[in-house]
Amino acid sequence: MLAIILGMLIVVCGVLFLRLHAFLALFFATLVVAAATAPACVLESGLDNRTANIVATSDLKLELTDVGDQFASKPGAYCVVRDKSDVENLKADFIWIDQFEASEAGTTATLRDSLTADSNPVGAELVSQGDYQQAVKLAKSSPSSRVANASGQTFGKIGVLIAMASIIGQCLLSSGAAERIVQGIRQSLGEQWTTLAFVISSFILAIPVFFDTVFFLMLPLAQAMARRTGRDYMKYVMSIIVGGTLAHSLVPPTPGPLFVASELNVSIGAMAIGGIAVGIWGVIAGYFYMIWANRRWQIPLRVHQTEPSEASPADPSQLPSFGFSILPVVVPILFLGLNTVNQTWPFDSNNALGSVANETISFLGDKNIALSIGAVLAMSTLILKPNMTWVGLSKSVQAALSEGGVVILITCAGGAFGEMIRQTNVGESIAQSLPEAVSGTGLLAMAFLVTLIIRVIQGSATVAMIAAIGIVVPVATQIGLPFHPVYLALAIGCGSKPLPWMNDSGFWVISRMSGFTEKETLKTFSVLLTIMGIASFLATLVCALCFPFV
Template identity: 40%
Template sequence: MAIEFAHSPLVTFILALAAVILLLVVWDLPAFVGLIISAFFVGIINAVFVPDFSGADAASEVAAAFGDGMAGIGIPILMAAIIGKSMLESGAAQRIVRGFQNALGESNSDIALWGSSTVLAVPVFFDSVFYLMAPLARSMRARVGRDYTLFIVVVGAGAATTHVFVPPTPGPLAVADQIGVNLGMTILVGIATAFPAALLAGIVYGRWLNARLDIPLRDAMSTTTEELEDIANRKTSTLPGVFESLLPILLAVVLVGALTFVNSLQNVYPSLSAVEPYVAFVGNKNVALTIAAMVAAYSYYRHNEMERDEWTEELTEALKSGGNIAAITAAGGAFGALLAASGIGDYITGILSGIGIPLIVSAWLIAAIVRIAQGSATAAMLTTAGIMAPQVGQLDVHAAYLVMAIGAGGNIFSWYNDSGFWLVKEIGGLTIGETLRTWTALTTIISVTGLVATVTFSTILPMA
């Protein structure tokens, strides 16, 4: 039973932060173990201080949040592990990298990765984009022998920026719906806001950090650095063709984007409603990535001289690696969910909603603090949208700018309580410190740049 006296959720947040730093940084426990223990710890605090949150809830809520996380990312991560393993070791990722370099030149390899991840993230979830682009970043590093820091930053920046600014990505799409703003205008303003944020966080910051931090290529995604370097030295004629190499990525993008396409045209072509259930099935990210994984796995088998049993064993190794990544990612989500259950989101928004600052800046600030406190960018954006929606009538600029401010705030400072932090760390083969300097820093740059761009554009072109 909760104790009946005033307790600030901020205290829970501070204690949770101390616990996760002690377990993961000081004691260096495995990430999954440290995050689950931290989540249980927050659950115990909630059981003492949060009404209607019992001691039994402290355990069951962690398990439920972990299960919800696995339901969302379990199959995609496991299939992405097969895609990554297959594309890396078949030479498909290396073939794509060489295609980029032939088209743009080796000195512009980062621009190729940055542009690809930015565009892919419009129809595809951030995590799916990172799954698909990480093998290319690793192969690019094996090919040129340097600049892995830069490649990780540009992939992360491109995907993360679109994730919070440009519908039909789910976060900004849901916020635009709650705010009641025209979707077409939101997309246009989103693209204008996303470009400078992605450019500064990806290319500018990435190149600056790359000159100061050399992240080595480590074993990850069940592929060793030696294997990658061996593939990087193969003759192009021995690698899969360009179309075959790109096919797993193209399939994932086309299948996931197909439902959005069909839904957008149903008003014009009502007959499309007949195929919607089938498109919804194959366009589900679980199914789409499974199909892409099977295509990638077949290419891997076809281009490597191995027996069927050996091929099966290699895929099983990839699944083992993917299972660890999925467990860590879901544990990070559970930790964030238990922090949210402490009431930290309502506590913060209650304090800030009455502050007399401009609505655009207020929306960014609320979303930013909720994001830092509870971890999920989408949850922070939706929480803030619910608070700001009744105040839209007070805006003297177009409401699409409010959507941008909320998206920018919701993207700030991804850290231990965000499942995305652990996904980038594990798939990228990074240390915690490297993840903070790359991923956490770039999400913060995107957030601040997005706010500046929003305020600037809304001043020049208010469109009220």
């Protein structure tokens, strides 16, 4: 536990006081936690959920209890492990098991050969030879090696996704497709529903584009509307925040929800559907607070434009069509959602056409393929722009990958940090210290509060989600979930929203760009995100209770 506290202090102090880059703060904290973790704890974490306790023997039979979720349960070579405290001198008996039989009374393993008289395995743990050797190798490896391997595993999960999402966002901005989406939604809803158009537009754009970029894009439109109407500037600014901020923490492929989903083995499609489902309630709550706040306070437009064109919408004739513009966002979500549905209700595989349909949906719905298709569509909107050259396309993609590369570094360091926390075996310690009643909704509340505390201390929503998942997942593994793990991922995303203040970069982006004072930003942006985060979390609780999807 001391190693984890030290690691958290390094992250918080490094980001907050020393102004270190988030990657460096996470990386240094990861090395410290790895170096301070005893090899026995690493071994224990490597065998977590992969063992079964031997409680009795008879003839060629072993009676097993507490069978882990990832226990092999297949015929083959197994190890009987008695003492895991001394990794360097660890000894285990090797046996061969021909068959496993599960019943209500427990699990029985049938041995190929009789046990020797001096090798009584009762009270020991049974683990497959492959899992045992892998765990021992991990425990004996150096801290730096474990950190490097964990970083590589994180990249394998989400590195390509972040790169593709960065390309989608950059190309939508450079081609004018993002602005076309905003204009199209606003025109379809009408002038009187401009704020609703801003909410919908910013929510859609925040799925592939970072929130601060969405805010930069849409703020000139809000300022233009405030000049045209002469009022409601605060409402226009808040409508952008209402739509864009929750998608940033709940809907992949933005890094936070993408990383949390991968750590919990939640499909990207399920995370996207769940994020939209609970995020809508946060958006509704934020929308009503926006209306109330706009009636209570009036914040004037204080930003003076130097060039008239800066706050004016682009010429519609120079922008791609609305349908073409929105394809890079809609198509990946459609493929991911279709694959999620198909996994639950697949076509009949015995039918040739059904088998082809399943394989096609599985291929297109693969997270890397779906996002790559979206990136190709986004690049198409840019290359078809008037006067655009292949050199210009190359520069836009290069800029996107440069920005995405930084995000990948931070996320991989965060993934390694979470893995090093898991290797301390803290999950078992926390789970044992919690009351027996803490399960289900109690675990959701814990995930929400842990993320909220980290968010308030160090400011970044993404870093808070990355740090929290390393603490929450081991506890969830020990306690077990009575609902789909997507709800735990959503609770962490909701916890990253409340109480943003001066240590949050988004706070200063909104304050300085919109012309709000610090006090005005606190009572608009900070209160708004707090209300939305709590409302979305309550929606998550209700959904977990009513629709557990176990």
